[in-house]
Amino acid sequence: MANNVKEKEAYSGNLYTSKRDFFTLAGWAVFLVTGLVYTLKLFGPKNIGGFFFPKVLFEPSPVFSVGLPADFVPGTVTTLKARKIFIVREGNSFKAISVICQHLGCAVHWTKEKNIFECPCHGSKYYKNGVNFAGPAPRPLYHFDVSVADDGKLVVNTEKIVPINTELVV
Amino acid sequence: MNLISYFIRKLTETEVWKSVFRHGYTDTPRNRALQTLSNVWLHLHPVKVPKHAVKIRFTWCLGGLTFFIFLFLTVTGVLLMFYYVPDVNRAYADMIDLMYVVPLGRLLRTSHRWAGHAMVITVCFHMLRVFLTGSYKAPRQFNWVLGVLLLVLTFLLSFTGYLLPWDQLGYWAIMVGTNMGAATPVMGYQGPFAELLGVKINNDIRFALLGGTQIDAPSLLRAYVWHCIGIPIIAGALMILHFWRVRKDGGISGPL
Numbered sequence: 001m002a003n004n005v006k007e008k009e010a011y012s013g014n015l016y017t018s019k020r021d022f023f024t025l026a027g028w029a030v031f032l033v034t035g036l037v038y039t040l041k042l043f044g045p046k047n048i049g050g051f052f053f054p055k056v057l058f059e060p061s062p063v064f065s066v067g068l069p070a071d072f073v074p075g076t077v078t079t080l081k082a083r084k085i086f087i088v089r090e091g092n093s094f095k096a097i098s099v100i101c102q103h104l105g106c107a108v109h110w111t112k113e114k115n116i117f118e119c120p121c122h123g124s125k126y127y128k129n130g131v132n133f134a135g136p137a138p139r140p141l142y143h144f145d146v147s148v149a150d151d152g153k154l155v156v157n158t159e160k161i162v163p164i165n166t167e168l169v170v
Numbered sequence: 171m172n173l174i175s176y177f178i179r180k181l182t183e184t185e186v187w188k189s190v191f192r193h194g195y196t197d198t199p200r201n202r203a204l205q206t207l208s209n210v211w212l213h214l215h216p217v218k219v220p221k222h223a224v225k226i227r228f229t230w231c232l233g234g235l236t237f238f239i240f241l242f243l244t245v246t247g248v249l250l251m252f253y254y255v256p257d258v259n260r261a262y263a264d265m266i267d268l269m270y271v272v273p274l275g276r277l278l279r280t281s282h283r284w285a286g287h288a289m290v291i292t293v294c295f296h297m298l299r300v301f302l303t304g305s306y307k308a309p310r311q312f313n314w315v316l317g318v319l320l321l322v323l324t325f326l327l328s329f330t331g332y333l334l335p336w337d338q339l340g341y342w343a344i345m346v347g348t349n350m351g352a353a354t355p356v357m358g359y360q361g362p363f364a365e366l367l368g369v370k371i372n373n374d375i376r377f378a379l380l381g382g383t384q385i386d387a388p389s390l391l392r393a394y395v396w397h398c399i400g401i402p403i404i405a406g407a408l409m410i411l412h413f414w415r416v417r418k419d420g421g422i423s424g425p426l
Contacts, residue, residue, distance in 0.1 A: 045373065046372075046373035046377075047373070050378070052378040052379075052381070053373060053377060053378055054381055054382065054388065057372075057382050057383065058382075058386070058387070058388075059382055059383060059384060059386060104345070104346040104349050104350070105345045105346060105349040106342065106345070106346075121342070
């Protein structure tokens with residue numbers, strides 16, 4: 001019975017029905033578009049300003065000075081714990097190698113006796129040039145860009161990952 | 171007339187009583203049905219229970235156990251929130267305070283942790299039971315899907331809770347877990363096709379989870395909010411659907 005009444009309403013007074021239809025559609029359109037925009041802003045990627053991607057980070061700068069070349073003894077690996085990098089000096093060439101294991105992100109350490117980097121978590125091993133040779137690590141350790149600043153100090157940029165044969169000769 | 175029954179009748183005829191209790195206790199089929207139907211705690215249950223539903227060795231009550239543990243975790247979790255602050259300078263100390271100085275704190279924290287482990291276990295066993303009894307088959311396919319989502323949410327609750335003590339175990343667990351996220355195809359900066367869309371360390375899924383490129387203060391806060399508010403609300407909503415579907419898809423599963 002209720003259906004009959006509804007049908008009658010729909011047939012009589014086309015003007016009001018279409019006006020009502022218009023507002024129904026317009027209402028839904030506004031609701032859906034607003035919902036979509038907010039959903040995108042909330043869960044969307046960084047390039048559209050997604051809520052979960054902070055624009056300002058309170059993290060250490062990715063570019064930093066590590067000191068004069070003479071501070072590093074030739075043929076040694078220096079661990080800069082706070083910066084999470086190794087400075088590897090061979091003669092006059094310098095490399096900045098990440099301490100972050102390429103398996104699951106633990107911190108590898110330099111084992112002087114064996115001349116290799118070892119990861120304490122799952123046993124990944126890397127040669128002095130950062131190339132993985134044992135354990136679950138899938139790729140070599142990251143090598144970061146090293147340059148010399150105007151004051152003669154070495155500057156590492158951890159945002160720039162360079163090929164593993166790159167070295168800075170001073 | 172007996173004085174006691176007179177007062178009982180007077181009491182049960184007041185407006186206050188009638189507005190709270192809608193039916194009598196005379197043992198009639200109607201009152202039996204109403205007892206379940208009109209009770210805030212019992213209305214989840216069917217008015218009439220099929221005989222097979224009382225056979226505990228078919229379902230082992232695993233879904234119900236999981237829900238009970240979830241309620242337990244909610245209560246203990248809210249109590250823990252009174253003493254715990256998700257700040258990198260305080261979190262670990264607050265956890266230690268809970269263990270040594272807060273009254274009942276050690277029991278609360280320890281039971282919250284154990285119950286968290288227990289929920290993961292009962293959820294897995296629940297899923298195993300549903301699979302082995304074929305209870306995922308028609309007409310219960312949709313409820314199986316809801317169940318899978320709830321399983322994932324249970325894992326996420328367990329995972330986000332792991333970081334909150336801000337100790338070495340939690341820190342490295344989150345390190346490993348979010349690095350797995352970094353290896354996700356397309357969405358993670360170390361995963362396949364990352365270069366294709368310009369996905370880098372500062373705009374991938376790991377970045378969104380941690381609120382930065384490394385585990386730091388924003389990560390702890392994010393884990394806390396997801397753990398205490400975000401995921402429980404989503405899981406709660408899905409649980410409502412899950413229980414509703416149990417009823418709508420022919421009641422509790424039983425032997426054919």
